[in-house]
Amino acid sequence: MTDNDREVELLRSDPHALLLKYQETVRIIVKKYIEAGMFRAPDFDDIVQEINVSLLSKIPAMQRQYNGKSLFKTYFSVIVRNICLKAHHRGQKDIDFLQEDLSGYFVENTHEKRSVLDHEVRRFRTVVSLYDAQRPKLLLCLKLYFRIPMTPEDIRLWYPECSGEDQASLTRHFGLNYDQLSDIDIYTIVTPIMNRNEKRSNSVDAMRKWTDSKVREIIDLLNGRPKKTNHSVETLRILVDDFFSPFLLER
Amino acid sequence: MPRINNFFTDKAHLSDEAIALYVDALRFNKVYHLPSVILSHVADCRECKMEIVEIFSLLQGPEIDGTEPHPFLDEKTAEVEMEFSIAFRVAAVLVIGISIGLVSYYFRMLLEEHTVISGSIDTPEYVQRGKQNFVPSDSLAVSGQEFFAENFTVSPNLENLVNAHSRSLSVEVLSPLNGENFKERILFQWKADADDRLTLKILSNNEKTLQTISVRGSRYVFSQKIPPGLYYWKLEDNDELLHLGKFFVK
Numbered sequence: 001m002t003d004n005d006r007e008v009e010l011l012r013s014d015p016h017a018l019l020l021k022y023q024e025t026v027r028i029i030v031k032k033y034i035e036a037g038m039f040r041a042p043d044f045d046d047i048v049q050e051i052n053v054s055l056l057s058k059i060p061a062m063q064r065q066y067n068g069k070s071l072f073k074t075y076f077s078v079i080v081r082n083i084c085l086k087a088h089h090r091g092q093k094d095i096d097f098l099q100e101d102l103s104g105y106f107v108e109n110t111h112e113k114r115s116v117l118d119h120e121v122r123r124f125r126t127v128v129s130l131y132d133a134q135r136p137k138l139l140l141c142l143k144l145y146f147r148i149p150m151t152p153e154d155i156r157l158w159y160p161e162c163s164g165e166d167q168a169s170l171t172r173h174f175g176l177n178y179d180q181l182s183d184i185d186i187y188t189i190v191t192p193i194m195n196r197n198e199k200r201s202n203s204v205d206a207m208r209k210w211t212d213s214k215v216r217e218i219i220d221l222l223n224g225r226p227k228k229t230n231h232s233v234e235t236l237r238i239l240v241d242d243f244f245s246p247f248l249l250e251r
Numbered sequence: 252m253p254r255i256n257n258f259f260t261d262k263a264h265l266s267d268e269a270i271a272l273y274v275d276a277l278r279f280n281k282v283y284h285l286p287s288v289i290l291s292h293v294a295d296c297r298e299c300k301m302e303i304v305e306i307f308s309l310l311q312g313p314e315i316d317g318t319e320p321h322p323f324l325d326e327k328t329a330e331v332e333m334e335f336s337i338a339f340r341v342a343a344v345l346v347i348g349i350s351i352g353l354v355s356y357y358f359r360m361l362l363e364e365h366t367v368i369s370g371s372i373d374t375p376e377y378v379q380r381g382k383q384n385f386v387p388s389d390s391l392a393v394s395g396q397e398f399f400a401e402n403f404t405v406s407p408n409l410e411n412l413v414n415a416h417s418r419s420l421s422v423e424v425l426s427p428l429n430g431e432n433f434k435e436r437i438l439f440q441w442k443a444d445a446d447d448r449l450t451l452k453i454l455s456n457n458e459k460t461l462q463t464i465s466v467r468g469s470r471y472v473f474s475q476k477i478p479p480g481l482y483y484w485k486l487e488d489n490d491e492l493l494h495l496g497k498f499f500v501k
Contacts, residue, residue, distance in 0.1 A: 069323040070271035078267045132294040201448050
């Protein structure tokens with residue numbers, strides 16, 4: 001019997017004991033949200049107490065809804081986050097929410113700031129991984145958006161059966177510096193190639209809008225809910241550059 | 252939070268447990284062990300992406316890290332192996348069945364001195380419905396009765412997304428109505444805000460995409476012959492789900 005099995009059993013037989021066991025997890029989550037500026041540090045004990053009261057009322061729903069497909073620890077963290085979000089919304093008017101401007105972190109090259117950058121790069125990678133089958137196309141479009149040179153590997157990942165002619169065209173236009181090209185120039189070249197390979201008939205403007213909407217979505221996801229950072233197109237550019245850096249071994 | 256099965260709420264978003272499962276998959280580096288219906292939903296859903304990223308970030312760090320076997324993701328591997336094994340056995344049974352059919356057909360032809368066999372033929376398309384080519388084969392006369400019921404079994408994952416409208420582009424579907432029965436031609440018709448070319452996908456009840464059609468306008472008549480069964484259909488705009496419905500072919 002694994003730890004998770006024991007916890008599932010405890011949820012059914014003695015949920016109060018399970019809540020006691022998970023007090024440390026509650027406290028860690030609240031600490032993290034205080035660090036993120038979601039709550040005030042002096043309110044720590046009150047928030048933990050509020051979460052526990054709410055958890056007690058949610059026990060029947062948790063017993064009914066949790067089916068043991070995820071780790072209980074993760075499921076429990078989702079429930080605690082939901083409670084924290086509600087508490088945050090209620091107290092939002094009274095709290096001076098920390099609005100960090102991350103662009104400042106990227107200017108100086110100290111160890112601390114590198115660590116913040118690493119954290120954001122990890123978050124960016126997580127975000128990108130959620131696009132599943134759209135991921136290779138998204139990465140290709142991010143390169144185009146930020147005018148980062150395209151490699152044959154990018155093209156192969158996007159569409160393994162891309163014809164030699166299309167590959168040659170893409171690398172000829174976008175393989176080296178192409179800062180001088182406008183969005184219209186870029187999408188006029190790339191859209192017919194993407195349409196041909198994906199058997200679509202998107203317009204140039206539709207392709208541009210698709211990429212723009214994904215960029216906005218990624219920025220929102222990086223900023224989080226509630227908003228914890230002030231990512232913009234410029235800070236996203238730094239993360240994308242870092243992501244595509246040839247010095248990184250793992251992508 | 253109300254929900255209609257393990258993975259989705261009645262608002263067509265991932266349930267708390269499914270969010271947790273996705274986060275587990277990221278932490279254990281086993282995203283591709285997740286059901287495809289979860290992967291494709293998240294790829295299209297900003298809300299669920301946000302929840303996953305937030306929980307994943309929350310659980311990062313040594314304090315609440317875990318390395319024990321996963322109740323679903325590790326079991327999934329075993330299930331895949333089991334499914335493969337079952338598929339292999341089913342294939343073997345089919346091959347034997349077809350061989351017996353061919354032999355008996357050969358002897359019948361000898362006895363009846365080339366009498367033409369006519370009438371309806373249950374073809375192996377029941378079995379092979381997951382393939383994209385629907386062209387019926389009349390070269391084999393194999394009973395598909397045992398597979399008939401399976402073709403009408405609902406897909407729990409897709410069923411929960413029926414009538415889901417998950418994207419900003421508003422679509423009002425006029426045909427087919429959910430659960431509508433067809434014999435041959437199937438009319439797909441909708442009203443959309445924009446005039447973009449949309450992608451129509453037809454899926455089997457075991458979630459395999461059978462046809463992908465790029466449609467300009469708001470109407471498409473599907474006239475290929477397809478075997479009886481339950482089918483699902485999706486309307487997508489640039490890989491983003493606009494509508495998911497179902498229909499029956501009798």
